Amino acid sequence: MTREGHVRFFSTTPIEDIEAENHQTTALLQADGAFAFRVPVLGFRFEKALMEEHFNENYLESHTYPNGSFEGTIDDFTDALKDGEFHDVLAKGVLTIHGVEQQREIPSTVQWNGTGWDVESVFTVAPADHNINIPRVVRNKIAPTIEVTVQANLIAR
Amino acid sequence: MMRKLNAFLVGCVLMASAFQHPAQSQSLLDGIEVAPLVITPVSATFKDTRIINAQSNETPGKNVLHFVIAHRFGQINEGAYALWGLDNASMRMAFDYGVTDRLAVGVARSTFQKTYEANIKWRALRQNSDNSMPVSVTLYSVAMANGLIWPDPTRENYFTSRLSYVNQAVIAKKWGSQLSLALIPSFIHRNLVESLSDAHDQWTLGAGGRYKVTSRASINAEYHYALAGLPTDHVNSLSLGMDIETGGHVFQLHVTNSQGMFERAFLTETGGRWRDGALYFGFNLSRVFDL
Numbered sequence: 001m002t003r004e005g006h007v008r009f010f011s012t013t014p015i016e017d018i019e020a021e022n023h024q025t026t027a028l029l030q031a032d033g034a035f036a037f038r039v040p041v042l043g044f045r046f047e048k049a050l051m052e053e054h055f056n057e058n059y060l061e062s063h064t065y066p067n068g069s070f071e072g073t074i075d076d077f078t079d080a081l082k083d084g085e086f087h088d089v090l091a092k093g094v095l096t097i098h099g100v101e102q103q104r105e106i107p108s109t110v111q112w113n114g115t116g117w118d119v120e121s122v123f124t125v126a127p128a129d130h131n132i133n134i135p136r137v138v139r140n141k142i143a144p145t146i147e148v149t150v151q152a153n154l155i156a157r
Numbered sequence: 158m159m160r161k162l163n164a165f166l167v168g169c170v171l172m173a174s175a176f177q178h179p180a181q182s183q184s185l186l187d188g189i190e191v192a193p194l195v196i197t198p199v200s201a202t203f204k205d206t207r208i209i210n211a212q213s214n215e216t217p218g219k220n221v222l223h224f225v226i227a228h229r230f231g232q233i234n235e236g237a238y239a240l241w242g243l244d245n246a247s248m249r250m251a252f253d254y255g256v257t258d259r260l261a262v263g264v265a266r267s268t269f270q271k272t273y274e275a276n277i278k279w280r281a282l283r284q285n286s287d288n289s290m291p292v293s294v295t296l297y298s299v300a301m302a303n304g305l306i307w308p309d310p311t312r313e314n315y316f317t318s319r320l321s322y323v324n325q326a327v328i329a330k331k332w333g334s335q336l337s338l339a340l341i342p343s344f345i346h347r348n349l350v351e352s353l354s355d356a357h358d359q360w361t362l363g364a365g366g367r368y369k370v371t372s373r374a375s376i377n378a379e380y381h382y383a384l385a386g387l388p389t390d391h392v393n394s395l396s397l398g399m400d401i402e403t404g405g406h407v408f409q410l411h412v413t414n415s416q417g418m419f420e421r422a423f424l425t426e427t428g429g430r431w432r433d434g435a436l437y438f439g440f441n442l443s444r445v446f447d448l
Contacts, residue, residue: 028185036185042197042286048447049218049258050405053201058372063334069182115217135373138404 001028005152007039009125011143018051018142020044026154029117033077033089036037037150039068059132079104082112091121100130108150116155123148166363186337198283202293202331203339205407205443206253206261206278208365209379209396210415210423211341214329215296216278225251225265229416229439232390242438249418253278254448269417271304284330297325299420318349335375338366345379345425345444361385361424363394373402377411379425394427409441 005025011018024043029096041062046052056062072093081087086109097133108121124145127134134142183355203213206223217223231242234242250276251265254409266273276299284293301317322345329339341363350357363380397441398411414430415423416437429435 030185034185049200049221050445054404057334058203061334061372135403141404 001157002026002152002154005039005150007036007044007151008149009044010147012147013141013143014035016141018046019058020046020052020055024071025150025152027119027154029074029119029154031077031079034072035093036071037069037152041066043069059127059134060098065097068095068097069094070104074108074110083111084112084114086111095125098129098132099127101116102129113153116153119150120151121150123150165213165311169433175292196289197286199286199293199331202284203283203367204336204375204402205409205441206284207409207441208339208367209377209398209409209441210394210418211339211363211365211379211420212278212279212295212297212325212327213365214293214327215340216259216261216295217253217445219255220260220448221255222448223253223255223263223443224446225249225441225443227251227418227439227441229413229418229437231435233412233436233438234434240293247418259283263447265419267402267417267419267422269419269422270416271300272419272422273304274419275300291330293327293329293331295327295329297323297327297420299323299325301419301421319403321345321347321421323424325420335369336365336366338364340364341381343424345421347412347421355388356386359425360384361387363424364398367400375400377409381427387425391425392427392430395431405444405445408411409443410438411440412436412438 003026004023004050005027007022007025009020022039022043026038026039041060042056045057046055053114070093072091074089074091077089089108089110091106091108093104095102106123109117125143125148203215204215205213206215207213213360231239231245233241235242238429239409241354247268249265251263253261253263263276264274265436276297278295278297280293281288282292282294284290301321306315323343325341325343327339327341329337331337343361343363345359347357361381362384363379363381366386367377369375377398377400379396383391383393392414396411396413396414396415398409401408414436415427417423418424429437
């Protein structure tokens with residue numbers, strides 16, 4: 001597990017790029033392939049202070065929904081993967097953002113580093129899928145699908 | 158033998174707890190509930206750097222230029238002939254710049270008494286998400302220069318006579334996401350007063366707050382009570398308004414009995430009485446630019 005997992009998201013439009021980073025993700029992966037990621041929404045850091053305020057106040061409503069999470073299982077997760085190579089796996093589970101659950105299958109890579117698993121994944125999230133309403137006046141500044149990168153170095157407990 | 162038995166018992170307990178654990182919890186995350194809390198400064202206690210007339214605890218972020226254009230129209234009780242005051246507007250233009258996330262400097266000009274302002278605002282303390290710091294405290298100082306021609310040019314007039322100062326503390330607290338309140342003690346100093354009996358130094362205690370009705374709109378109120386140095390017929394400033402936020406703009410619409418939009422004016426020179434309808438409709442419109 002780790003408590004310093006890294007989540008980055010990136011929204012790009014012709015008008016504006018928005019990027020935020022979070023290094024406070026808690027992640028857990030069990031030997032049977034069951035996993036859980038929890039991301040404190042208040043932990044995202046933006047380039048501009050006002051973006052961070054709007055993100056928490058208007059879009060993610062972090063006061064009501066303090067965490068995002070992804071929980072599920074990796075099928076066919078066995079010790080045979082512990083060969084130090086990168087392995088593509090499919091993480092199936094429930095992605096919860098803004099209190100709205102979505103069933104997702106997210107392609108990821110895992111690599112055994114000798115003491116734990118290094119996990120990486122890039123996927124997209126559509127704010128509309130999680131009831132995040134973006135008003136018309138700022139719709140050209142926020143992408144309809146946002147790229148999310150997750151990177152965690154899990155240490156065996 | 159005894160030692161072996163002990164080791165066996167400890168082993169049983171450990172195994173039992175290990176097997177019990179997944180069965181007990183609905184989510185794997187329940188097992189790691191001990192993850193450290195993220196402690197961050199509380200953001201957006203108020204939507205803008207002002208509650209209505211008075212300062213909030215907020216400052217523009219680092220390298221952010223905050224431009225405010227504000228109007229107070231004429232008195233509403235002027236009636237239909239003056240379109241309830243809309244014929245007469247008094248204006249204030251202000252530029253505030255965030256030197257750091259906690260320090261801002263600004264300049265402004267009001268048509269009211271042709272006044273220039275220079276101000277500095279510092280977030281001394283910030284409320285924390287875990288309430289290890291329960292309040293935010295922001296200090297504000299403004300120097301104001303009256304730009305009117307001298308009423309008596311034959312007298313010897315000094316530039317320093319045009320100056321007045323206000324020093325203020327904004328002690329603010331946000332409860333949940335909707336309610337924020339602030340206490341605002343102010344000290345006002347004038348270099349020149351109208352008559353010998355007037356005090357150079359005055360004190361007021363203000364209170365302001367906002368309640369968010371949607372994620373982008375709030376109802377605001379603000380009141381300043383004269384503590385010391387103000388004449389007995391002084392009227393305390395009372396304002397009601399709302400904030401509407403649209404991306405990089407904040408619109409603040411309000412009704413107030415103060416026409417002046419800088420600190421000395423609304424704290425000590427408020428003339429209108431609410432019961433007479435001697436009120437001013439007005440707005441502050443702010444826009445941020447990232448430099």
